Amino acid sequence: MADWTEKYRPSTLAEVRGNNKARDAFAEWGKTWGDHREAVVLHGAPGVGKTSAAHALAADMGWETVELNASDQRTADVIERFAGRAAKNATLAGAAAGDANGEREGRQLVILDEADNIHGNYDRGGAGAVTRLVKESNQPIVLIANEYYDMSNGLRNAAREIEFRDVSARSIVPVLRDILRKEGIEFDDDALDRIAEVNSGDLRSAVNDLQAAAEGTERLAVEDVVTAARDSAIGLFEYIDSVLKEDSAREALQSSYAVDETPDNQVKWIEDKVSLVYDDEELARAYEFLANADVWLGRVMATQDYSYWRYAGDNVAAGVAAARDGTYGGWTRYGGAPYRSTRDKTRDDVVRKIAESGGFSMGTARRDVLPFLAAITHHCKPRDVTVAMAAWYDLDESAVSFVTGSGETTNKVQSIVEDAAEMREVEMEAHTGGAFAGSVPDDATAEGESEDESGDGPDEGSGGERDGDVLDRDADDEADDDADDSDAEDDDQSGLDDFF
Numbered sequence: 001m002a003d004w005t006e007k008y009r010p011s012t013l014a015e016v017r018g019n020n021k022a023r024d025a026f027a028e029w030g031k032t033w034g035d036h037r038e039a040v041v042l043h044g045a046p047g048v049g050k051t052s053a054a055h056a057l058a059a060d061m062g063w064e065t066v067e068l069n070a071s072d073q074r075t076a077d078v079i080e081r082f083a084g085r086a087a088k089n090a091t092l093a094g095a096a097a098g099d100a101n102g103e104r105e106g107r108q109l110v111i112l113d114e115a116d117n118i119h120g121n122y123d124r125g126g127a128g129a130v131t132r133l134v135k136e137s138n139q140p141i142v143l144i145a146n147e148y149y150d151m152s153n154g155l156r157n158a159a160r161e162i163e164f165r166d167v168s169a170r171s172i173v174p175v176l177r178d179i180l181r182k183e184g185i186e187f188d189d190d191a192l193d194r195i196a197e198v199n200s201g202d203l204r205s206a207v208n209d210l211q212a213a214a215e216g217t218e219r220l221a222v223e224d225v226v227t228a229a230r231d232s233a234i235g236l237f238e239y240i241d242s243v244l245k246e247d248s249a250r251e252a253l254q255s256s257y258a259v260d261e262t263p264d265n266q267v268k269w270i271e272d273k274v275s276l277v278y279d280d281e282e283l284a285r286a287y288e289f290l291a292n293a294d295v296w297l298g299r300v301m302a303t304q305d306y307s308y309w310r311y312a313g314d315n316v317a318a319g320v321a322a323a324r325d326g327t328y329g330g331w332t333r334y335g336g337a338p339y340r341s342t343r344d345k346t347r348d349d350v351v352r353k354i355a356e357s358g359g360f361s362m363g364t365a366r367r368d369v370l371p372f373l374a375a376i377t378h379h380c381k382p383r384d385v386t387v388a389m390a391a392w393y394d395l396d397e398s399a400v401s402f403v404t405g406s407g408e409t410t411n412k413v414q415s416i417v418e419d420a421a422e423m424r425e426v427e428m429e430a431h432t433g434g435a436f437a438g439s440v441p442d443d444a445t446a447e448g449e450s451e452d453e454s455g456d457g458p459d460e461g462s463g464g465e466r467d468g469d470v471l472d473r474d475a476d477d478e479a480d481d482d483a484d485d486s487d488a489e490d491d492d493q494s495g496l497d498d499f500f
Contacts, residue, residue: 004211005207009055013026013057016049017171017172018203019044019164029162030057030061037137038158039142040142040161041143041144041155041156042054042144043162045146046146046307046308047199047203047307048203055111066109066110109142110137113144114144115151115155116146116147131154134155134158169196169197172195172196172199172203173196180220183215185214185220188221194222205310208310212249212250212318216250224250234259235259237334239256239261240334242321243270243317243320245277245329246328247321249321252320252321255317263297263309263310264297266313267294267312270316271290274290275378275405280375283374286319286324287370287371290319291366291371293313293315294312296312300312350395353394353399354370354373373389374405378404378405379406380413400413
């Protein structure tokens with residue numbers, strides 16, 4: 001299921017709706033950047049088009065974009081390494097920056113999302129680094145913020161301000177109408193008015209609701225429109241069945257409004273139970289939506305802005321339901337409540353190892369890499385790939401179980417971890433380059449020297465062998481044997497260098 005908010009994201013500033021004054025001011029900032037060289041802050045409520053406007057401006061100007069999201073690890077080091085590298089001259093390909101007028105293709109637009117929320121354990125030094133970046137940059141920088149006055153005084157004073165206001169229902173309706181026409185779906189005007197009114201101010205949420213209500217239908221009627229108001233509540237396991245087994249994306253989203261569970265709890269339950277129902281391909285698609293939901297929940301925790309909950313709910317209900325190829329009948333034993341405290345810690349440990357190994361952000365590891373690893377090692381199949389993954393990231397039983405969806409205490413998982421440890425040892429020996437082969441113990445060397453000096457040992461011309469020569473030869477033979485063993489083991493197991 002293609003996300004309509006991405007599919008129909010404005011490709012030029014002229015397509016940005018509902019904030020004409022802010023749009024025109026932003027366009028003027030971009031066209032004259034070479035004269036003033038100021039950064040700009042786009043601020044306003046979620047879903048009003050700030051980030052879309054930034055990407056649209058880059059397209060209009062022919063600029064590349066370098067984006068650092070709030071879900072990424074934003075320490076001073078990361079900001080300097082990624083955003084700072086672009087902002088202080090070089091392009092991603094290492095080419096020289098554009099000319100002083102800012103109109104030459106090759107210039108880069110640095111986009112820093114949620115600039116009002118740079119804090120926490122992963123943002124140490126980040127606020128100061130952003131302020132330095134804004135003041136020293138030789139490239140245009142756009143800061144995206146929900147709350148302008150949550151930013152530091154220094155950062156506000158160093159950048160131009162443009163406010164994006166809530167998008168009126170009157171401005172939302174034409175966008176919804178254009179999308180349905182492009183999708184070839186007929187509609188009642190009252191249905192679009194209803195969606196626009198419910199989501200007044202938040203264009204992104206309106207498009208999400210439109211997709212949930214209209215996708216897969218030939219005509220959208222007002223009774224099809226999903227709203228938060230429901231006549232009756234449903235039980236938790238009825239909701240899980242709706243998402244994982246029975247209902248369409250639109251119906252699953254309706255169920256998410258009716259169940260008495262917050263979106264964060266819905267994510268916990270669906271993530272814990274989805275592997276009991278879905279096959280491998282469905283599971284891979286479902287994990288992508290769960291990863292997106294997790295990103296939105298992270299933003300709720302970071303900003304305490306609970307309007308983000310709706311996006312998590314869209315992904316966990318409609319998204320996971322859409323990942324299913326058909327419907328499932330029968331009864332499924334879902335078991336008890338998910339034990340998230342341990343799973344959360346395990347997930348964080350796995351994500352951190354992935355990020356450190358790959359040299360990218362925690363957000364990228366969580367959103368992009370972890371779902372991929374889960375898909376290719378589901379239930380530890382194929383086994384050799386799972387062993388290589390566990391060895392590459394040095395995963396223990398709980399981590400392998402978390403990624404693959406297999407039981408932590410099973411013999412299969414334990415044997416995989418044991419083989420992974422052996423693979424790591426083999427690779428470590430192989431990468432020493434024989435540094436320790438042929439070495440002679442200190443006590444043996446001393447003993448040999450003592451015998452030579454006393455004259456008791458055979459001399460060089462006697463045809464005998466000195467103790468030291470014997471030790472050296474034995475060590476060389478042992479090194480050859482080790483090399484043969486290593487070659488044999490390499491035939492049995494693929495090396496870590498081939499993992500990716």
